[in-house]
Amino acid sequence: MSSMSRTYARRSLHSIVAHDLGRRIVTGQLTPGDNLPTEAQLSETLDVSRTALREAIKILSAKGLIESRPKTGTRVKPRHFWNLLDPDVLSWHFPDPDPAFLYGLFETRLIIEPNTAAMAAERRSEEQLETIRKAYIGMEQAEPGTEAVYLTDLEFHQAILDASQNDFMKSLGMLIESALIGSFRMSSAGPKAHVHSLPSHKAVYQAIADRDPDEARSVMRQLLRQTMMQLRDELGMKGTTDWERITL
Known part of the structure; x- marks a missing residue:
């Protein structure tokens, strides 16, 4: 299921x-x-009632995107006020995310996922290892160009977060699910990208199966760097300082 369908499975008018x-x-x-x-202008432009519009404004205010003040109206807040971990806010960045946003996402993943893989190697149960294995097999069997490609990728990474036995890591994985789906969709867009990533994913699985935390950390970091370099080239960001540094 896509991030959009997860987030808006039952859309109300104000959520739309x-x-x-x-x-x-x-x-x-x-x-x-x-x-x-103004409220009147938006109501007419969007062809919705003022009640639905007010509810939508409340949603966006709660996410830190806007603020309403008497006499001055409703204004877009600076980006540092936005709740970037909110599933909706994350999903709204895709399918065409700003390169800086995408860089920040991968930088965060490079901090979290290699260490989580190491934790999974030390703590995983046999049942959790089997879940990771099945997710990897699903990746092997996914037909290129279908949703199964990035949904099985998501299942693989979230299974590792779960195997870390750390509830904060698992919760974080659920929070950024929509961003992960978006980035997986982008990184698997090329006709051979998905196939090329399989050996790296298998290496991560094997390190966790072998209970080798150092190897799990290393190969997960290599996997993320490989994906980052691919996206960097696809987005034409080669030579950009931040994107070069993250792949060293």
Whole structure:
């Protein structure tokens, strides 16, 4: 199931409006400091009731994207106020995320996932190892160009987070699920990208199976760097300082 369908499986009218306005903000169509059109203008433009619009405004305010003040109206807040771990806010960055956002996501993954893989190698149960193995087999069997490619990739990484036996890690995986799906979809877009990543995924599984935390940490980091370099080249970011540093 895609991040969008997970987030909006049962869309209400106000959630649809929140999605539309949230996407405009996150993608830069509305920038920090910009005032949203008046309630009357938005209601007419979006063809929704003012009640639905007010509920949508409440949603976006709770996510830190906007603020409403008497006399000054509703304004887009600076990016550092946004709750970037919110599933909706994360999903609104895709399918065309800003390179800086994508860099930040991978930088975060490089901090968390290699260490989580090491924890999984030390703590995993046989049942959890079997879940990781089945996810990897699913990746091998996934038909290129289908949703199964990135959904099985997601299952593989989340199974490792679960095997870490750390509830914070597992919760974090659920929080950033929509961003992971988006990044997996991008990194597996090439006709051979998915196939090329399989040996690295298998190496991660094997290290966890062997209960070798150092190897698990190392091969997971190599896997993430390999994916990052591929995305860097696809986005035309080769030579950009941040993106070069993350792949060293």
